[in-house]
Amino acid sequence: MADACDLRSDRAQQMLDDALAARLQKASRPAIDHPYCLDCDEAIPLKRREALPGVECCVDCQAIREHKGVGNG
Numbered sequence: 001m002a003d004a005c006d007l008r009s010d011r012a013q014q015m016l017d018d019a020l021a022a023r024l025q026k027a028s029r030p031a032i033d034h035p036y037c038l039d040c041d042e043a044i045p046l047k048r049r050e051a052l053p054g055v056e057c058c059v060d061c062q063a064i065r066e067h068k069g070v071g072n073g
């Protein structure tokens with residue numbers, strides 16, 4: 001009977017370890033760098049990326065996103 005329990009907890013522990021490792025890996029990086037806009041594939045200027053670490057889109061698409069985001073639904 002104990003075997004099934006041990007197996008389950010082993011798997012759960014493994015998943016926890018994986019999740020923790022992934023989280024630590026993410027945390028070790030300051031932000032994900034996006035050299036290209038996720039919305040229109042336009043190159044995002046280095047200055048903009050330096051000013052906004054982890055920025056995902058160019059100025060134009062950022063404006064569109066913010067405009068869309070107003071009111072949040």
Ligand SMILES: [Zn+2]
Pocket residue numbers: 037038039040041042057058059060061062
């Ligand atoms: Zn864009």
